[in-house]
Amino acid sequence: MKAILMTATGDPDVLKLQDIKEPEISMPAQINVQLKAAGVNPVDTKIRRNGLFYESALPAVLGCDGAGIVTEVGSSVKQFKAGDKVWFCHGGLGQEQGNYAEYNVIDARWASLMPETFSFVEAAAAPLVLITAWGALFDRGGLQKGQTVLIHAGAGGVGHMAIQLAKLKGARVITTVSSVQKAEFVKSLGADEAIIYTQNGFADAVNNLTGSKGADLVFDTVGAAVFKESIAVTAHFGRLVTLLDPGELSLSEARMRNLLIGFELMLTPMLRDLPEARDRHVEILNQCAQYADKGLLKPYISKHLSLEDSAEAHRLIETGHTTGKIVLSSE
Known part of the structure; x- marks a missing residue:
């Protein structure tokens, strides 16, 4: 073959x-x-x-x-x-x-x-992106109807499925994208708000959209820099789930916010x-x-x-x- x-x-x-x-x-x-x-x-x-x-x-x-x-x-x-x-x-x-x-x-x-x-x-x-998104949103993130979730890189493989799953749960979805075209794409999937992070970052926009409370769940699909910046836009007593190693960083603000931090690696059952x-x-x-x-x-x-x-x-x-x-x- x-x-x-x-x-x-x-x-x-x-x-x-x-x-x-x-x-x-x-x-x-x-x-x-x-x-x-x-x-x-x-x-x-x-x-x-x-x-x-x-x-x-x-x-x-x-x-x-x-x-x-x-x-x-x-x-x-x-x-x-x-x-x-x-x-x-x-x-x-x-x-x-x-x-x-x-x-x-x-x-x-x-x-x-x-x-x-x-x-x-x-x-x-x-399969891989569905299992990853489901695990991060629901099994690790505990997302519930009526909550707000921030999904980074919403136009990507994992992100675009995560948006759809979160909307099926009845959550409010905020997502980050790199362009106007991708903003239109994620909104077609059901995203409530699309932040074009290449213009002014994402932190101020998330806090404006949530009345400075932050998102109940933040799903980082990008990596260390985004994970670090996401701490400040995760609601107190909220959850921050990442797919990647965030590296060495101070977690003092995460501790002050009483955050649950989780990791999603869907390859674990195989490995x-x-x-x-x-x-x-x-x-x-x-x-x-x-x-x-x-x-x-x-x-x-x-x-x-x-x-x-x-x-x-x-x-x-x-x-x-x-x-x-x-x-x-x-x-």
Whole structure:
């Protein structure tokens, strides 16, 4: 089968289209999936540039997000049959094959039936960002109806799904974006307010919009500088959740505000082999499939590229200005 191999650590040119052996079911709980599409995420580019999570894993197939058709099931699999359409987030970290390929074999307990209304490209775009956004907003952030949430980088992969999920909960959504065009985009998703941070930052605008109280929940998808500045716009007794390491900084103001600070790394169940957390991921995908089939949730695809254009997909991601998601297709 054709697959994109990461042959070394480095720039996007280390991604090579090659023919490799098609994987086969070796365990009773596995399914074989003919992959129709694979989502591209920033973690893929970081792994390519900085190295895999496991030693001696090269060459490796990247890509955590996949969607496709089940072609074969192991002897203990009861929830799927050949012909089922599935979506999932699994593999691509170095220990197990990722989804920049035509086929993949995974443990069936990582997969979920994809939304009936989604194309394979839409389904492949969504698992990692949906699980991340859900975990940050609800499992870590405890967001409730009527509360105000500030979502940073609302036009990005995680951000644009987080906006939709927060609105489904009945929250007021404030989000930051870099341009007027992106402000229009996030408002089309349901955001109540869009702050163009490239003009005057975001802190004054958030405090003006909240009567100087701050947001009940702040969701940082950007990094240390944004995390630090977000402390002052998080309401007293509020929550601040980040996807990234905030680095060394003073937390005296966070302490004075009695903030709950949380981290969301949706890769943890894969990296630490945590079955209960894996099951939670599938629960999230099942619920999101229901929302999607009711027309309440939809990923935005900014670029749909062929599998052989994976290097270009990585270059686009690394600009840091991608709107929505980029997806590779094997067809």
